[in-house]
Amino acid sequence: MKKDIILAGVGGQGILSIAACIGLAAVSAGMNLKQAEVHGMSQRGGDVQSHLRISDDEIHSDLIPQGKADMIISVEPMESLRYLPMLDSDGWVITNIAPFVNISNYPSVEEIIKEIEKVPNHIAIDADKIAKEIKSVKSANMVILGAASKHVGISYEELQNGVRMLFKKKGEDVINANLRALDEGRKFAI
Amino acid sequence: MQKLLLLGDEAIAQAAIDAGISGIYAYPGTPSTEITEFVQHSREAKEKGIRSAWSTNEKTAMEAALGMSYAGKRAMVCMKHVGLNVAADPFVNSAITGANGGLIIVAADDPSMHSSQNEQDSRAFAKFALMPVLEPSNQQEAYDMVHYGFDISEKYKIPVMLRITTRLAHSRAGVAKKDSKNQNEIKLPTNLRQFVLLPSIARKQYKSLLENQTPFEIESENSGFNQYIDGKNKKLGIITTGIAYNYLMENYPGNTLEHPLLKITQYPVPRKLVDKLYNECEEILVLEEGSPMIEELLRGLLDKGKKIFGRLDGTVPRDGELNPVIVAKAMGLKTEEGLNIPGNVVGRPPSLCAGCPHIDSVVALNQALAKYAKGNVFSDIGCYTLAALPPYESINSCVDMGASITMAKGAADAGLKPAVAVIGDSTFTHSGITGLLDAVNDKSNITVVILDNATTGMTGGQNSSAFGHIENICKGLGVEEEHIIVMNPIRSKNEENIAIIKKELEYDGVSVLIPRRECIQTIARKSKEKRAGK
Numbered sequence: 001m002k003k004d005i006i007l008a009g010v011g012g013q014g015i016l017s018i019a020a021c022i023g024l025a026a027v028s029a030g031m032n033l034k035q036a037e038v039h040g041m042s043q044r045g046g047d048v049q050s051h052l053r054i055s056d057d058e059i060h061s062d063l064i065p066q067g068k069a070d071m072i073i074s075v076e077p078m079e080s081l082r083y084l085p086m087l088d089s090d091g092w093v094i095t096n097i098a099p100f101v102n103i104s105n106y107p108s109v110e111e112i113i114k115e116i117e118k119v120p121n122h123i124a125i126d127a128d129k130i131a132k133e134i135k136s137v138k139s140a141n142m143v144i145l146g147a148a149s150k151h152v153g154i155s156y157e158e159l160q161n162g163v164r165m166l167f168k169k170k171g172e173d174v175i176n177a178n179l180r181a182l183d184e185g186r187k188f189a190i
Numbered sequence: 191m192q193k194l195l196l197l198g199d200e201a202i203a204q205a206a207i208d209a210g211i212s213g214i215y216a217y218p219g220t221p222s223t224e225i226t227e228f229v230q231h232s233r234e235a236k237e238k239g240i241r242s243a244w245s246t247n248e249k250t251a252m253e254a255a256l257g258m259s260y261a262g263k264r265a266m267v268c269m270k271h272v273g274l275n276v277a278a279d280p281f282v283n284s285a286i287t288g289a290n291g292g293l294i295i296v297a298a299d300d301p302s303m304h305s306s307q308n309e310q311d312s313r314a315f316a317k318f319a320l321m322p323v324l325e326p327s328n329q330q331e332a333y334d335m336v337h338y339g340f341d342i343s344e345k346y347k348i349p350v351m352l353r354i355t356t357r358l359a360h361s362r363a364g365v366a367k368k369d370s371k372n373q374n375e376i377k378l379p380t381n382l383r384q385f386v387l388l389p390s391i392a393r394k395q396y397k398s399l400l401e402n403q404t405p406f407e408i409e410s411e412n413s414g415f416n417q418y419i420d421g422k423n424k425k426l427g428i429i430t431t432g433i434a435y436n437y438l439m440e441n442y443p444g445n446t447l448e449h450p451l452l453k454i455t456q457y458p459v460p461r462k463l464v465d466k467l468y469n470e471c472e473e474i475l476v477l478e479e480g481s482p483m484i485e486e487l488l489r490g491l492l493d494k495g496k497k498i499f500g501r502l503d504g505t506v507p508r509d510g511e512l513n514p515v516i517v518a519k520a521m522g523l524k525t526e527e528g529l530n531i532p533g534n535v536v537g538r539p540p541s542l543c544a545g546c547p548h549i550d551s552v553v554a555l556n557q558a559l560a561k562y563a564k565g566n567v568f569s570d571i572g573c574y575t576l577a578a579l580p581p582y583e584s585i586n587s588c589v590d591m592g593a594s595i596t597m598a599k600g601a602a603d604a605g606l607k608p609a610v611a612v613i614g615d616s617t618f619t620h621s622g623i624t625g626l627l628d629a630v631n632d633k634s635n636i637t638v639v640i641l642d643n644a645t646t647g648m649t650g651g652q653n654s655s656a657f658g659h660i661e662n663i664c665k666g667l668g669v670e671e672e673h674i675i676v677m678n679p680i681r682s683k684n685e686e687n688i689a690i691i692k693k694e695l696e697y698d699g700v701s702v703l704i705p706r707r708e709c710i711q712t713i714a715r716k717s718k719e720k721r722a723g724k
C-alpha cells in the first residue's frame with residue numbers, strides 16, 4: 001500500500017494537524033512515512049502545502065512527483081485547485097468549500113466550486129458549517145479528514161486512533177469533539 | 191525500538207543531545223531555526239544542562255561555539271546559509287585554529303529561495319575554508335552524521351560542516367536513536383597557542399590543515415557515507431549529492447536503476463570513487479542539490495573530457511531545487527503533467543498579519559513622506575519587508591541584515607534627503623548597531639526607524655536580543671537624547687506619529703524613532719501558553 005497526499009490550505013489554517021493524524025495512524029500501523037512541511041516566510045497568510053507520503057515500502061523522495069498524487073486534501077476551496085498539476089489522472093480532490101478570503105481579488109466562490117466539480121473524483125464539503133453545527137468550530141479539519149477517510153488507505157479505526165494520539169494532551173472533551181467531527185465528515189462522504 | 195518521527199532539523203538536534211553537546215548556539219533563520227528550538231524545548235537537554243539560548247547574530251554564535259570547543263566541550267552552531275556570510279570570519283579561521291572539543295557548524299541552505307534572499311551553496315564556503323562537509327540525504331543519515339561528525343571533529347581536531355537544505359530540514363521521517371554519550375569534561379588544548387593566529391603560528395596551523403586534506407579525503411572514501419553502487423549499464427554513470435539521490439531513486443522503484451551510481455554525502459570529494467566512475471562509464475550525469483560544484487570540477491576549465499550532463503549544459507535547470515520530475519527528465523524518462531490550474535485561481539502572497547504594529551508604522555511613514563519624491567526608504571529583513579508590496583509599497587531596499595542603516599547613510603552622504611532606514615529590533619542588534627555608530631561619528635543626516643515588536647517575528651517569534659536595550663544602545667552610541675523618540679504604532683495615534691516623523695525628517699543629523707508595540711502573534715501565543723499552564 002502506498003498513498004501520496006497533498007495537503008493544501010492557507011498559512012495558519014492548520015493543515016499539519018490533518019497530516020499528523022494520518023501520519024500517527026500510518027506509523028502505528030507499521031508503515032513508512034515522509035512528510036515535507038512548509039515553514040517560514042510562506043506561512044505569513046500565504047498559500048501552504050504539505051506532501052504526505054505513506055507506504056509499506058521504502059519512500060525515497062520527500063516530494064511527491066508531479067501528476068502522481070493520489071489525493072489532494074484541502075481546507076480551502078481555491079487552494080485545492082492550485083495543486084491540480086500534482087494530481088494523478090484518477091486521483092481525488094477532497095476539499096472544504098468554505099473560502100478563506102484574505103486577498104482583495106478572491107474569485108467567485110461559485111466559479112471555484114464549478115472547477116472543483118470538473119475533477120472526476122471529488123468530495124466538496126462545507127466543513128466549517130458542519131463543525132459549527134456540532135458546536136466544534138475548531139474541528140473543521142477533522143471533518144475534512146473524515147470525508148477523506150475512505151480514500152487514505154488506512155482503516156477507520158486506525159485513523160480514530162490517530163486522532164486520539166494527536167489530541168491526547170488536550171483531554172477527553174477535545175478528543176471526543178474531534179472524533180465526532182471525523183464521523184460527521186465520513187457520514188457526509190458516504 | 192520505535193522510530194521517532196522527526197523533521198530533519200529535529201533529527202540533528204536530537205543527535206546533538208545524544209552525542210553529548212554541552213551547548214548549541216544560533217541565530218534564527220529558515221530553514222535552520224527548528225534545530226535550536228528543539229533543544230530549547232527538550233526536557234532531556236534541560237536535565238543535561240545544555241545551553242541553548244539565542245545568540246545576537248551568527249558571528250557571535252560561531253565564536254561562542256568555538257570558545258566552548260576551546261574549553262574541550264562539544265558544541266553545535268546553526269545558521270541559515272546567509273548567516274554563514276555573517277559568521278564567515280570566525281568560520282574560515284576556525285578551520286585554521288582547529289577544534290578542541292567536537293564542533294559542528296550546521297549550514298541550512300535554501301535552494302529555490304523559499305524564505306531567503308539568495309540560494310548560495312554552503313559547500314563552497316567549506317571548500318574555501320578547507321573544512322570537511324557532511325551532507326545527509328535523509329533524516330536518519332542526518333542523525334547518524336552528527337555522531338560521526340563529532341567523532342571526526344575530535345579525531346582530527348577540526349570543525350565539521352553539516353550542510354542541509356530546506357527539504358531535508360522541514361521534512362519528517364522515522365529516525366532510530368543511538369546510545370547517548372556523556373558530555374566532555376573541561377580540558378584546555380594541549381597546545382595553548384593552537385588558537386593564537388599570529389602569522390608565525392597561523393602559518394604552521396595552516397600547513398597542518400593542508401596536510402590534513404589527505405586524511406579527510408581518506409575518511410570520505412572509507413566512512414561508508416559515500417557509496418559506489420555498481421550497475422551493468424555503463425553507458426551512463428551518475429553522481430548524486432545530498433538529497434538528489436532520493437529524487438533519482440524515486441524514479442527507479444525497487445532499485446531498478448541499471449547505471450553505476452556514486453552517492454556523495456561527504457567531502458572533500460572522494461576522488462578515488464569519482465575516478466572509478468569516470469573510467470568505467472562513457473558519459474556522466476551529475477545531480478546536485480545546490481550549485482554545480484562537482485560538475486564544474488569534473489568538466490574543468492576546458493571541458494574536453496568525457497561528456498558530462500548537469501546544470502551547466504541545461505540537462506538540469508541552472509538554479510532552484512531539484513525534484514523527482516526534473517531528475518526523470520534528465521534521465522529521459524516519461525513524466526506526468528497532471529491537470530492544469532484553472533484560470534480563476536489567483537496568487538496568495540504572504541502578508542502582514544491583520545493588526546500587526548508594522549502596518550501602523552509604515553502607514554504613518556508613508557504619510558509623513560508624502561511630500562517628498564518616492565524612493566527614500568532603505569529597509570532590512572523581517573516581517574516589515576512585506577511592506578515593499580502593495581498596498582503599502584513603503585520601502586525600497588532589502589539586501590542583508592543591517593544594511594538599511596548603512597545604505598541610508600551612504601545615500602545621505604551622496605546627498606539624498608531625506609534618507610530613512612527602517613529596521614526591526616532583532617535585526618538592529620544583529621547587525622544595525624555598528625552602522626548607527628558610523629552614522630553618529632559622521633553626523634550623517636538619516637532618520638532611523640527601529641520597529642520594536644519585542645520579537646524576531648519573521649522566523650516565528652523567537653526572543654529578541656534587543657529587548658529592553660534599544661534606547662540605551664542608541665544613547666551609548668551617541669545619538670542625542672532628544673532625537674531618540676519612542677512612539678506607539680496604533681491607529682488612534684496616527685496623526686501624532688505622522689507629526690513626529692515629519693519633524694525628525696527635517697532634522698539635520700541622526701535621529702532614531704522607535705515605534706513600540708508587541709507582535710500580535712507572540713501576544714496570542716503567550717496568552718495561549720498561559721491558559722494551558724493554568
Ligand SMILES: Cc1ncc(C[n+]2csc(CCOP(=O)(O)OP(=O)(O)O)c2C)c(N)n1
Nearest residue numbers: 219273571572573614615616617646647648
Ligand atoms: C544573516 C541572516 N540571518 C538570519 C536571517 C533570517 N531572518 C530573516 S528576518 C529575521 C528576523 C527579523 O526580526 P526583526 O528584525 O525583529 O523583524 P520582525 O520580523 O520581528 O518584524 C531573521 C532572523 C537572515 N535573513 N539573514
Ligand code: SF4
Nearest residue numbers: 543546573647709710
Ligand atoms: S508575525 Fe508579528 S510582526 Fe510579523 S506580521 Fe504578524 S504581527 Fe506583524
